[in-house]
Amino acid sequence: MLTGIxxxxxxxxxxxxxxxxxxxxxxxxxxxxxxxxxxxxxxYAIGAYTHAILTAAPQLNFLGNFGMPWIVGVMAxxxxxxxxxxxxxxxxIRLRGDYLAxxxxxxxxxxxxxxxxxEGLTGGSQGVTRIPKPLSGVFDTPLAYNLWYFxxxxxxxxxxxxALERILRSPWGRVLRAIRExxxxxxxxxxxxQRFRLEAFVLGSTLMGLAGALYVSFIGFVSPFDFLPIVTFxxxxxxxxxxxxxxxxxxxxxxxxxxxxxxSGAAVAKLVPPSHAAQGAAIQVILIGLxxxxxxxxxxxxxxxxxxxxxxxxPD
Amino acid sequence: MIWQALxxxxxxxxxxxxxxxxxxxxxxxxxxxxxxxxxxxxWGAYLAFVFVLFVGPGTPTGPVSFGWQLLxxxLLxxxLxxxxAWAVDALVFRRLLSRGAHPLTLxxxxxxxxxxxRHLIVLFWGHDSRFYTRELQMAxxxxxxxRVLPDQVFIxxxxxxxxAALWLFLTYSRTGMAMRAMAENPSLAQSCGIEVDAVIRTxxxxxGALAALAGVFAGLTPQIHPEIGTNLLLALFAAAILGxxxxxxxxxxxxxxxxxxxxxxxxxxxxxxxxxxxxxVLLFVLIFFPQGLFSEKEHK
Numbered sequence: 001m002l003t004g005i006x007x008x009x010x011x012x013x014x015x016x017x018x019x020x021x022x023x024x025x026x027x028x029x030x031x032x033x034x035x036x037x038x039x040x041x042x043x044y045a046i047g048a049y050t051h052a053i054l055t056a057a058p059q060l061n062f063l064g065n066f067g068m069p070w071i072v073g074v075m076a077x078x079x080x081x082x083x084x085x086x087x088x089x090x091x092x093i094r095l096r097g098d099y100l101a102x103x104x105x106x107x108x109x110x111x112x113x114x115x116x117x118x119e120g121l122t123g124g125s126q127g128v129t130r131i132p133k134p135l136s137g138v139f140d141t142p143l144a145y146n147l148w149y150f151x152x153x154x155x156x157x158x159x160x161x162x163a164l165e166r167i168l169r170s171p172w173g174r175v176l177r178a179i180r181e182x183x184x185x186x187x188x189x190x191x192x193x194q195r196f197r198l199e200a201f202v203l204g205s206t207l208m209g210l211a212g213a214l215y216v217s218f219i220g221f222v223s224p225f226d227f228l229p230i231v232t233f234x235x236x237x238x239x240x241x242x243x244x245x246x247x248x249x250x251x252x253x254x255x256x257x258x259x260x261x262x263x264s265g266a267a268v269a270k271l272v273p274p275s276h277a278a279q280g281a282a283i284q285v286i287l288i289g290l291x292x293x294x295x296x297x298x299x300x301x302x303x304x305x306x307x308x309x310x311x312x313x314x315p316d
Numbered sequence: 317m318i319w320q321a322l323x324x325x326x327x328x329x330x331x332x333x334x335x336x337x338x339x340x341x342x343x344x345x346x347x348x349x350x351x352x353x354x355x356x357x358x359w360g361a362y363l364a365f366v367f368v369l370f371v372g373p374g375t376p377t378g379p380v381s382f383g384w385q386l387l388x389x390x391l392l393x394x395x396l397x398x399x400x401a402w403a404v405d406a407l408v409f410r411r412l413l414s415r416g417a418h419p420l421t422l423x424x425x426x427x428x429x430x431x432x433x434r435h436l437i438v439l440f441w442g443h444d445s446r447f448y449t450r451e452l453q454m455a456x457x458x459x460x461x462x463r464v465l466p467d468q469v470f471i472x473x474x475x476x477x478x479x480a481a482l483w484l485f486l487t488y489s490r491t492g493m494a495m496r497a498m499a500e501n502p503s504l505a506q507s508c509g510i511e512v513d514a515v516i517r518t519x520x521x522x523x524g525a526l527a528a529l530a531g532v533f534a535g536l537t538p539q540i541h542p543e544i545g546t547n548l549l550l551a552l553f554a555a556a557i558l559g560x561x562x563x564x565x566x567x568x569x570x571x572x573x574x575x576x577x578x579x580x581x582x583x584x585x586x587x588x589x590x591x592x593x594x595x596x597v598l599l600f601v602l603i604f605f606p607q608g609l610f611s612e613k614e615h616k
Contacts, residue, residue: 034420036423090603097420097421098343098349099349101423102557105351106550106594106597109550109595110589110595112593113589130342179519218458233428235425278442279439279442282436283435283439284432286432288431289430290428292424292431293428293429293468295423296421296428297408297411300415300417311577
């Protein structure tokens, strides 16, 4: 019983770290630069599918069958997502805020349609199975494996967190926040706002792609239904709850919102009869929507709120 | 083949146009992209469905598959959905605005409201498709190779009548003029003594009512389901922006163009990608005509 709870907690923590990584990417885009990315699920999907297609074990009627090593899959996932974000950004980044939201939302919908319809490449609605897990031969129990994966994810998130904190205190990071606050002033100071916005967009999306790759090599399976628009809204809820503009907040929000999601899912599974599973799932989504709206109404700064960040060279 | 697609495009386009009018006016008057608008279509469709459950869709009248009861249901749904749109504004958007929230915060809130509204529908009625009427309809061959349902023609005419009435309202009534003034130049309109609150209220009521009619019409051809509005979301925005925000004729032409583009493209494109078509139209418009096709004025 105790080990059961413990292994669930390890699994839960892995998911929180994965989603926290996505939220860190969104925080760079929205929290620091003011870019409204409504297509988070799309970039997450690009990373996940790139990794899946490159590393999955050979299977029938599948274009991939590359069987590449894990690390190649992860690197390629980041590179592909960065390239996609760069191409999408070239077209959309100059749009005004709410039009960027519409455009990125449409991109995520289109990407999901591709994963659903391009069966040769993505396996269609069946998805891609038999994606190898890194070092899976070394550990004999699922719990031991999940503990190793947790350590891996924690290291990745810590590294990303440290790097983000560092670049946000650099001149580059200060320009991003300046763009968010007053784009005209930034342009008047001779900075190309478009270039910085594009860089932040690509970097944030790359983190989402990395999370996608780490997600599929944890689960070992990927399907188009992992990337429904609800994923984007969950990530937003995490950022808003935690406090946008604060990387600690992004991670805390991932924990809180995923706890609400998982707890409501467990409660629904216990209380709602299986014949009404659709209604039960609806309750979970309504909760996410309510959390989002209520936070914006009553605690717009989030749980943590943004800290004043100055140059790391300035004395405290 | 292409003529059939064109005809189907005009029918879907009329429905998109009715929904796009509300999106267009909120974009221009309230200055934010209301992603919850599509859910108003769904609510309209389901509210009419509830009324139809009680009184039935009516006996088929002439070639049309329903009677006056369904039209009454549509009207009732329009009134209730108008109130719903107003209530969402009062509960969420107006509060955020009065606190001086960033316009994009409203877009976040709109997505949140959309999630709640759509899944309340699932909570009450589940995922199953529903039908207003089980009457079977004969398609008429109006031109060689072009078949249309009498219901589709009826809906198209009704939509045209609604748009004409709205045009009269906007052109000749005081409130309508105030709405157009707000759309054109909010600060000037305010300093001319236009009651902003009244204009915003009317905008929400009208958007809600039109969205409900679009939802009922979409549900008549042929079924309603919880994603009936959401599936049209990108089409609504494409139509509103294509026509130039804040313009009634623009939204109507935009709706028709998007409907036609969607249906004609299906001749060559895998139907699995149907939902992405309005988005491609939208992307094209945003890149080449960011002010819309018919805009005379410079927007910011």
